[in-house]
Amino acid sequence: MHIDPHIRRAYNTEPEMCWECYSCVKYCPENAIDVRSYADFNPLGHSVTVRREPAKGVISWRIRFRDGRVKHFVFPTRTTREDSIPSSRSYPEPVRELLEDQVLSHEPDKLMVPSLPKLPPRPSDGRA
């Protein structure tokens, strides 16, 4: 998205490289961005609009078909507050020897099994 310096509005500089991911739509604080689906295969007369509310942890969609049918959906987006995820550096520093081991941070606890799984024995080549 760029801003046109004359009319002072945002516009899509290269619609044929747009993925319709709606990131720009979701983040515009003024709800100023509309999407009209790809002209080379989609007929006119439909709309897909969205409202993302991070404070509430939900996203709402309104879908209007060309023939006028409308559907609404609301889905959860996040169970924790924004900016609440701890830095990985905030955990106790691991001992240097573990750097030689295969465990990753928070393992084995976070695996929720007692230890890191091992390759099973392979009878066909005699490895035990």
Added chain:
Amino acid sequence: MRVSGKTKVVDTDILVVGGGFAGCGAVYESAYWGRNLRITLVEKANIERSGAVAHGLSAINLYIGMRWNENKPEDFVRYARGDLVGLVREDLLFDIARHVDSTVHLFEEWGLPMIYDKNTGHYQREGRWQIMIHGESYKPIVAEAARRSATEVYNRVMVTHLLKDPRIPNRVSGAVGFNVRDGSFYIFRAKAVIVAAGGASHIYRPRSVGEGAGRTWYPPWNNGSAYALPIQAGASMTQMENKLVVTRFKDGYGPVGFYFLALKAVATNVYGEEYEKTKFEELRKLVGKWADAKPLPTCFRNHVMLQEIKEGRGPILIHTERVTETPEKEEAAWEDFLDMTIGQVGMWAANNIDPKDKPSELTTSEPYVMGSHAVAAGAWVSGPADLSPKGYFWGYNRMLTVEGLFGAGDTVGGSPHKFSSGSFTEGRLAGKAAVKYVLDHPDYTPGSDESVVSRLRDTIFKPLENYNLGRNMVVAGTVAPNYIYPRHGLNRLEKIMDEYAGGVSTFYVTNEQLLERGLDLILTLKEDLSHVAAEDLHQLQRAWELNHRAWVSEAVVRHTIFRKETRWPGYYYRADYPKIDDDHWNVFTVSSYDPISGEWTMTTKPVIKLVD
């Protein structure tokens, strides 16, 4: 055109290139182990929504479920091996599988809304390996974990080249690039570099070439820097011929996983026949014992569908209307699309298709180059010390064949089916290994050749100069005698790859002569790349994306020439070698480009089984 003309030098310990799933995992883990190290993330967009997960996702496609005894890591190795018709690095796959559950549990703790199966109390499965999520904010959540752990994040800086240390042969020492908003030139000096820059779309001409050209299944912004950067630094690549073609909803490219796996929808030809069943014996004649892999490999499923279309029994329909009978299923289905392919919803709305009432058309996509999906293109890397057999291990997990250079996610070849959770996990593996590498070499300070850096600076900004010099020859429009625009070059590249290297216009068929001719045309295009013009920084970014795509294409074509068999019918066909040839080609293809001589060499490496 305003360009700041500024140069910014960033000194760091570990540089992570690309803040997608793998890059965020690499940052999180390297910051955990390298408490006193500087960890720098550089991203050409903004990590909040960059990469393949810009929309969000509605499923985590790799979760083993060890805590509930659902699967074992070795089961996953068998599955991915079958799907790729035998050619996988089992050490890399097992390594991801044994760690991936801890990644998913972290995601849940960070705030990703999981969906639980009311009967079992386990995560709701979509298929054997997939679990369902409310994933609209999947990327912002993962990006937040990385942002809060990194020493610094540079958004809007595209990396164009890696730097090598002139004092030590074959060692990486940083990277250069430019800020796509203000045009500053960036020099990163680093003791280790992790490339996590995603796969490549727009290598092949897409099915839509007008305004809808951006609606490829794989995102238009991922341009294969993950391969172009290491290739030019001299790193070996593997399986670059192994391109991905996906079956998706026609035009909208919506996902089929929820309908096929969870709701058990069927696909039929125009006569209502379930063609996968009627075509099975014919498939077995072509691929032999591999037809018995369960589930049927992704490429074979494409193959039978393509046969059906060629024989005039299209369109192929997916019968969503037979399986969307409850309001719960309907809502889950819409969320599946709104969470990860909103364009498909626009397509249904525009065409008055409500999937609970009407079937939709399916078709196969144009080919993509990537290493994290049902496909395994990418860098040839070392595995972990405790698992990897001889030949697969050289000191540090996920290190490429260039010292100090690591990779993760789509960057890494031979380890398919890692998807979002496995890519993040592989980033963690690379991040930890890079910390060990840096701490094992405490006396190292990155060195680079100043004349090389200043030459790169000129090269990077040359498209702006080309435009300033050549524009006076143009009265109006885009037809200049002395330069081409990035879009011209992209159209040319996509046409070459489509027509000569097995794109949709030939039903993915190619042969040696076509490939050799295609290679010639790519080499000529690469010469013309020094005459690409950019009117502004947006086009300058496009110029460098095109440059990287051309390198990726060259590697793809060289690999496709080398493998003299049709290993993955449904992904591409060598008409001159139409069969799977296990006697000769049950091996990895490995290429290396020598940055000094400019020569490519091709060789093979053995496929070593670790799991029965």
